[in-house]
Amino acid sequence: xxxxxxxxxxxxxxxxxxxATRQEVIASNIANADTPGYKARDFDFGEAxxxxxxxxxxxxxxxxxxxxxxxxxxxxxxxxxxADLLYRNDVQPSIDGNTVDMNIEMSxxxxxxxxxxxxxxxxxxxxxGMRAALQSx
Amino acid sequence: MSLFRxxxxxxxxxxxxxxxLNATASNMANAESATSxxxxxxxxxxxxxxxxxxxxxxxxxxxxxxxxxxxxxxPPRLVYDPKNPLADGNGYIAMPNVNxxxxxxxxxxxxxxxxxxxxxxxxxxxxxxxxxQLGQA
Numbered sequence: 001x002x003x004x005x006x007x008x009x010x011x012x013x014x015x016x017x018x019x020a021t022r023q024e025v026i027a028s029n030i031a032n033a034d035t036p037g038y039k040a041r042d043f044d045f046g047e048a049x050x051x052x053x054x055x056x057x058x059x060x061x062x063x064x065x066x067x068x069x070x071x072x073x074x075x076x077x078x079x080x081x082x083a084d085l086l087y088r089n090d091v092q093p094s095i096d097g098n099t100v101d102m103n104i105e106m107s108x109x110x111x112x113x114x115x116x117x118x119x120x121x122x123x124x125x126x127x128x129g130m131r132a133a134l135q136s137x
Numbered sequence: 138m139s140l141f142r143x144x145x146x147x148x149x150x151x152x153x154x155x156x157x158l159n160a161t162a163s164n165m166a167n168a169e170s171a172t173s174x175x176x177x178x179x180x181x182x183x184x185x186x187x188x189x190x191x192x193x194x195x196x197x198x199x200x201x202x203x204x205x206x207x208x209x210x211x212p213p214r215l216v217y218d219p220k221n222p223l224a225d226g227n228g229y230i231a232m233p234n235v236n237x238x239x240x241x242x243x244x245x246x247x248x249x250x251x252x253x254x255x256x257x258x259x260x261x262x263x264x265x266x267x268x269x270q271l272g273q274a
Contacts, residue, residue, distance in 0.1 A: 016268075020139040021197055023264070027143045027257055028199035031150035034157075034250055035186040035201055085196055106253070113260050120267050127272050 007056075008130065012123040014052040018045060019116040025085065026109045029100050036096035040088040040105065048084070140268070142198045143261035145191055147254040149200030154251040156203050157184040161244045168235040171223050179233040181209035181240075209234050 025041055032038040090099035160182045167179040187204035190196065211234040219228030 017139070020264075023261070024139050024142050024146065025197045027146045027261070028197065030253060030257055031146045031201050032186075032188050032199060033253075034154075034246065035188045038188045038199075041197070041199075102253075109257065109260070113264060116264055117267060120271060124271060 005130070009123065009126065010056050011053060012119060012126060014056065015049060015119045016116065016123070018048050018052065019112060019119055022112050023109070023116065026105055026112060029088075029105045030102070030109060033098070033100045033102055033105070036098060038098050038100060040090075040100045041085050042088055042108070043085050139195075139198075140261055140265050142191065142195070144258055146198060146200050147258045147261070149189070149191070149202065150254045151251055153184075153186055153201040153203050154247045154254070156206075157186075157247045158244065158251070160184045160206060161240050161247065164233075164235045164240050165237065165244075167233055168237055168240075169232065171221075171230055171232055178213045178231045179235070180213075181211075181233065181235045183207050183209055 022043065022045060025043065029040045029042075088099060088101075088104070091101050091104070093099065164181045167173075170179040173179050183206070184203055185205045185207060186201055188199050189202040191198040191200050213231035213234050215229045216232050217228055218224055218230050221230050223230045
């Protein structure tokens with residue numbers, strides 16, 4: 001029973017964690033808007049979320065060591081919620097090598113904050129639905 | 138909880154920008170200081186930013202630190218003023234190499250960056266407050 005409750009909220013939890021990580025990445029970009037040579041970074045939320053869901057379903061990701069015995073250690077190549085950080089293509093390259101475009105970063109930051117709140121609302125409604133189902137009428 | 142690190146990132150950027158603002162204030166205040174404790178005219182101070190990883194295990198959280206405060210090596214501005222006691226044999230005095238227009242643009246850029254980072258902290262605070270309210274009816 002408890003494990004099915006856990007599964008019920010697992011996808012919301014993964015979405016919230018990835019949104020929080022992305023918020024952090026974009027915050028780093030905005031903080032380093034005046035740092036010479038800094039390259040703006042981001043990751044593909046959809047891809048990372050798909051990977052996180054696959055990991056929850058037990059689908060193997062990436063490379064793993066071949067195990068010929070149950071007592072062998074399985075070498076992990078990364079956590080389940082690890083996003084692949086990429087570098088942003090620069091629109092207006094600046095002379096000091098910085099690739100942060102404030103317009104792009106601010107719109108992404110706001111967009112991500114709104115989507116984080118949307119994920120929170122979805123989770124809130126799921127909790128309310130579960131609570132209604134559990135209550136005796 | 139990765140959203141808390143947004144505070145660290147924005148905080149490091151705000152510290153760096155306030156140091157930049159301080160340097161600008163020193164430069165503006167000393168724009169006419171023809172001599173100093175070293176006997177030389179004042180030299181404009183410039184702040185150099187560098188990106189710094191806040192946690193070795195988390196490549197996504199990148200803050201800002203002040204790598205160095207360098208002195209502008211441009212030659213001093215020569216002003217003809219033979220009545221000044223600091224004037225050389227030809228009647229010129231060496232004035233600081235502070236470019237007031239440059240300093241003003243630096244000041245505006247620093248204060249705008251400071252504001253953006255403060256806004257970023259506010260957004261992170263709102264998101265965290267909403268997360269803390271999750272599950273409450």
